[in-house]
Amino acid sequence: MSERPDWVRDAVFYQIFPDRFCNGDRRNDPPGVVDWHAAPSYDNFFGGDLAGITSKLPHLERLGANALYLTPIFAAGTNHRYDTHDYRQIDHALGDVGALRELVAEAHTRGIRVLLDGVFNHVGDGFWAFRDLVQRGEESPYRDWFYSSALPLEPEPPNYQTCGGTHYLPKLRTTNPDVAAHIYEIAVRWIEEADIDGWRLDVPWKIPLDFWREFRSRVKQARPDAYLLGEAWWSWGQMRDVFDGLMNYRLRARILDFCVFDTQDAEDFAIEVALMLRESDGGEFMLSLLGSHDTPRILTVTGGDEAKARLAYIAMMTLPGTPLVYYGDEVGMLGGEDPDCRRTMNWDESGWNDDLFRFVQLLIALRRDHAALRRGRLELHQSFNRVLVFSRETEADAVVVVLNPGPGRSGYSVELPDHLDGAYADAFSGGRFEARDGRLPIDRLEGRSGLVLVQEKR
DSSP states (O other): OOOOOGGGGGOOEEEEOGGGTOOOOGGGOOTTOOOTTSOOOSSOOOOOOHHHHHHTHHHHHHHTOOEEEEOOOEEESSSSOOSEEEEEEEOTTTOOHHHHHHHHHHHHHTTOEEEEEEOOSBOOTTOHHHHHHHHHGGGOTTGGGBOBSSSSOOBTTBSBOBSTTOTTOBBBOTTSHHHHHHHHHHHHHHHHHHOOOEEEESSGGGSOHHHHHHHHHHHHHHOTTOEEEEOOSSOOGGGGGTSSEEBOHHHHHHHHHHHTSOOSOHHHHHHHHHHHHHHTTTSTTSEEESOOTTSOOHHHHTTTOHHHHHHHHHHHHHSSSEEEEETTGGGTOOOOSTTGGGOOOOOOGGGSOHHHHHHHHHHHHHHHHOHHHHHOEEEEEEEETTEEEEEEEOSSOEEEEEEEOSOOEEEEEEEOOGGGOEEEEETTTOOEEEEBTTEEEEEEEOTTEEEEEEEOOO
16 A cells, blocks of 8 residues: 555644535625524524635644635535535635635645545535436446446335435445546646645445555555545454545544543543544554544533543544544534534634633644654553553654553642653643652542643753
């Protein structure tokens, strides 16, 4: 397999659902746009667009994010746009090719990479080839682009294969050479036309691996450092052989079990993390996340308990993997299951959780300033009931992380190898700790808290 892109190790991603982030050009608003502060539904549109994202790139810089992942932007019929009508066209409600080029160019000027969402397992029922098949039946040249049991096509219930049984999402026959060629052309086209930095691939387990191997070959020829990121929830299997990394929902689940739900102790969490790292070549190119457009927001998951959310952020930002922040989570936005997790971004800073923003900002800055957190080896040192201690180390840098989702402890002592002896400063409190003879004494370890201890230079 070709080399994975080195820049991913140093990245912090920011995910945006374009319709809900910022309306930068009201001239392309779709009909019936609702008020920006209205409740999201499965059907309503708010007018967010590519121009709005471009105008808010300074927010990403301020936070410290240096990579951007956009959910689908191609012509479609829904607000989520996972029902593509034409991969060759930017959805008119988001802008046009020029707006995408401007966004990518401005992002690159600011040192921000851009990833697009590739939905290639299925299309929408407005997709041009599917419409032709509906209208022309047996005479359509696209009869073998889809999986249908009979003609004419019937949507209720569908007599053609769909994604998840949803009638407006017909599944593409990617084993058809013409379908595959069309998708390969699209994958390369947007690298060449807009200079994007890679693809996030939707439901990739539904498509044969041979398709993805050729997809990878074509994309890497066009851009050797492109990042190919597969969506993954529970099983990775051989997907790790065809993508550079996967969305690490498995790690998310374990972080929540340990830091939020209290259903896993430190020993079990350490075992699970070690297993996942072995299965993912050390985990460096996996995408770590606490939330996305498909999950409740982290502060909603914690029931508004900010201490638990902070602990989960520490785990995500310090364990191996490339972190992702879902838009608005950094300022304390709430949201339950889809569509509630897709609320519009709150640009009224008086309504922001400034303390949480500064906390996430600090964690990102720590990753930027310490190679150990981006590229260092992981060493698990102690798992004692609810307390987990690990380090990230390079030859020139060391950071020790202490996670305690349980109750507070007095006079706690951390076991460390002798080579980690020395003075450490806590990134949050500024408190100073001295490790000697393999022991790091902590006078008081607060409950539901974490320490990020940065080794002082000798």
